[in-house]
Amino acid sequence: MPTSRFRATLVRVLAIQVVTLLLLWLVQLRYTP
Amino acid sequence: MHWINWVIVGVYLVFVVGDGLRRTRGTTNIEGYFLANRSLPWWAVGLSVMATHLSAVTLIGTTGQGATDGMRFVQFYFGLPIAMVILGVTIVPFLHGAKVYTAYEFLERRFDAKTRSLTSFLFLLSRGMSCGTIIAAPAVVFSAIFGWDLTWSVALIGVPTVLYTVLGGVQAVTWADVKQMVVIVGALVAILVVLIVRMPVPLDDALRIAGATGRLQVFDFSFNLTETYTFWSGILGGTFLMLSYMGTDQSQVQRYLTAKSVDEARSSLLMSAYWKIPLQALVLLVGVLVFLFYVFQPPPLLYNPAHEQQVIAAEPAAYRALQERYASAVEARDVAALAAADARDANDATGQGAASDGSPAGGTTTSGSMTAGSMSALDVFNARDADVIAVREEALAQAERVTGESSRDVNYVIPRFVLDNLPLGFAGLFLAAVLAAAMSSIAAELNSLSTATVVDFYKRWAKPEASDAHYLRVSKISTAIWGLLACFVATYAATLGSLIEVVNRFGSFFYGSILGVFMLAMIGRARALGAFVGLLCGMAAVAAVSFGAPQISFLWHNVIGAVTVVAVGLVLSAGVRSKDAAAS
Numbered sequence: 001m002p003t004s005r006f007r008a009t010l011v012r013v014l015a016i017q018v019v020t021l022l023l024l025w026l027v028q029l030r031y032t033p
Numbered sequence: 034m035h036w037i038n039w040v041i042v043g044v045y046l047v048f049v050v051g052d053g054l055r056r057t058r059g060t061t062n063i064e065g066y067f068l069a070n071r072s073l074p075w076w077a078v079g080l081s082v083m084a085t086h087l088s089a090v091t092l093i094g095t096t097g098q099g100a101t102d103g104m105r106f107v108q109f110y111f112g113l114p115i116a117m118v119i120l121g122v123t124i125v126p127f128l129h130g131a132k133v134y135t136a137y138e139f140l141e142r143r144f145d146a147k148t149r150s151l152t153s154f155l156f157l158l159s160r161g162m163s164c165g166t167i168i169a170a171p172a173v174v175f176s177a178i179f180g181w182d183l184t185w186s187v188a189l190i191g192v193p194t195v196l197y198t199v200l201g202g203v204q205a206v207t208w209a210d211v212k213q214m215v216v217i218v219g220a221l222v223a224i225l226v227v228l229i230v231r232m233p234v235p236l237d238d239a240l241r242i243a244g245a246t247g248r249l250q251v252f253d254f255s256f257n258l259t260e261t262y263t264f265w266s267g268i269l270g271g272t273f274l275m276l277s278y279m280g281t282d283q284s285q286v287q288r289y290l291t292a293k294s295v296d297e298a299r300s301s302l303l304m305s306a307y308w309k310i311p312l313q314a315l316v317l318l319v320g321v322l323v324f325l326f327y328v329f330q331p332p333p334l335l336y337n338p339a340h341e342q343q344v345i346a347a348e349p350a351a352y353r354a355l356q357e358r359y360a361s362a363v364e365a366r367d368v369a370a371l372a373a374a375d376a377r378d379a380n381d382a383t384g385q386g387a388a389s390d391g392s393p394a395g396g397t398t399t400s401g402s403m404t405a406g407s408m409s410a411l412d413v414f415n416a417r418d419a420d421v422i423a424v425r426e427e428a429l430a431q432a433e434r435v436t437g438e439s440s441r442d443v444n445y446v447i448p449r450f451v452l453d454n455l456p457l458g459f460a461g462l463f464l465a466a467v468l469a470a471a472m473s474s475i476a477a478e479l480n481s482l483s484t485a486t487v488v489d490f491y492k493r494w495a496k497p498e499a500s501d502a503h504y505l506r507v508s509k510i511s512t513a514i515w516g517l518l519a520c521f522v523a524t525y526a527a528t529l530g531s532l533i534e535v536v537n538r539f540g541s542f543f544y545g546s547i548l549g550v551f552m553l554a555m556i557g558r559a560r561a562l563g564a565f566v567g568l569l570c571g572m573a574a575v576a577a578v579s580f581g582a583p584q585i586s587f588l589w590h591n592v593i594g595a596v597t598v599v600a601v602g603l604v605l606s607a608g609v610r611s612k613d614a615a616a617s
Binding site for chain 2: 009010013014016017020021024025027028030031032033
């Protein structure tokens with residue numbers, strides 16, 4: 001995989017993971033006293 | 034269970050086996066049987082990877098864990114997306130480019146035959162046993178729920194799976210996985226919708242009650258080596274575990290070796306990177322909602338019906354007394370839950386905090402924020418919930434005393450909920466999903482066990498020169514033998530319990546170590562001697578940590594194993610290189 005494509009894939013995967021974790025964190029913040 | 038549910042299960046079984054048999058056509062050589070002639074599209078391979086990873090234990094045990102322990106288990110998967118990306122640029126192109134049948138075959142090309150044979154043997158040993166436990170876990174639950182003999186439950190799961198795996202090879206396995214993933218996700222979403230629709234209070238209030246019990250606490254940022262589910266063990270330990278599992282375990286490697294090209298193989302792994310954490314969160318959320326469902330509906334004291342019957346027969350008066358205490362504790366919790374929901378509604382309506390008895394508790398609020406009133410109502414709820422848990426623990430201890438078995442009641446929470454409470458047809462759909470989850474994992478295991486047996490041992494050591502037809506026949510026989518062995522282990526899982534535990538523990542010693550060997554394979558300076566001795570040292574190091582410091586969570590064992598193998602391997606390889614240089 002060329003470096004640029006790998007970097008783009010890595011960024012995409014990390015971005016989706018950050019969004020997922022952020023959502024889970026918001027759920028925790030909202031509902032856990 | 035209603036006959037319509039059985040019809041749904043029957044239709045599913047006939048469809049999966051029938052389609053598997055249809056795929057037997059065209060499989061005339063060993064590459065077709067084991068690797069589908071490297072022709073499958075990325076999305077089918079990606080779904081197959083996910084289906085293999087998702088076993089019946091996930092549907093039954095993990096949902097139960099969500100109900101009893103909450104969402105924090107999802108941290109276990111935080112390393113998976115990182116591992117998928119790393120594999121995409123390292124092991125996947127190496128293995129796909131080498132045109133190998135097994136991951137271990139690659140190690141012979143890079144190092145030597147003994148490293149290949151040892152790693153393949155370790156895979157066969159651990160996976161052969163674990164395949165039996167994958168069948169046993171749902172079979173034991175089916176037997177307890179439906180009152181069947183364990184042999185019949187094992188046969189219901191094992192026979193159709195062995196049939197389509199033996200006859201259809203990897204084509205049947207992969208295309209069955211695709212359908213099975215659809216059934217599994219469909220069943221989970223259907224149950225989620227029913228749970229939300231049937232919740233007697235608004236979902237936001239219900240989730241607040243779950244949050245008060247700590248079930249929506251996803252993250253634990255403490256750096257604690259003895260705690261399995263923390264953010265750091267998930268990110269670091271989880272990455273190494275997933276690198277080992279997805280990168281070096283033949284049952285996973287074989288999935289993406291069937292892809293058309295390196296790019297399609299990478300894309301199939303990225304599907305897991307995108308969807309695994311949301312899927313796992315969905316599974317756990319279903320469990321949390323089942324907990325909430327039972328906050329407002331009387332739950333069984335013991336979820337395992339077989340244990341319940343034995344306890345009633347052995348100690349009827351004591352159990353009845355517990356049931357009465359349980360009923361009043363549950364009723365008090367129900368009242369506290371409704372009060373907690375009302376307190377929040379009152380807060381939202383007036384903008385004022387109100388205590389659970391309706392008296393003002395002071396403090397202004399905005400919608401969605403916690404107030405003193407709703408907090409105290411939640412505290413009351415937590416106290417009532419603790420009473421319920423205390424009575425249940427007494428019942429579980431009684432069940433363990435009477436039956437002489439570990440209760441494992443958590444595995445019966447979801448099946449009992451589905452059978453007792455869902456609308457007609459949903460129980461059949463759920464049962465089909467559990468069968469699908471079990472069958473998809475077992476089929477992939479059997480297929481990969483047979484591949485390693487035939488390619489790494491039979492073809493390598495016993496009969497190197499034979500016709501493709503001969504190897505195909507041997508492959509089918511080998512798959513059938515592994516299938517029978519798995520069913521045998523599953524049937525006698527209870528009596529083989531300690532043996533299975535030993536094998537599983539032994540398996541955990543070498544997972545990270547095998548990853549270390551593959552990491553060495555990608556370092557040009559590494560030599561065969563370094564890899565082989567490094568592997569042995571890695572396993573010894575993990576065994577030493579496992580026995581010497583058992584409090585360290587198993588997720589760190591893979592890190593220790595892999596790092597030891599690479600360190601020892603590189604040092605020894607440097608010695609070998611300097612010796613070679615001196616000799617020349």
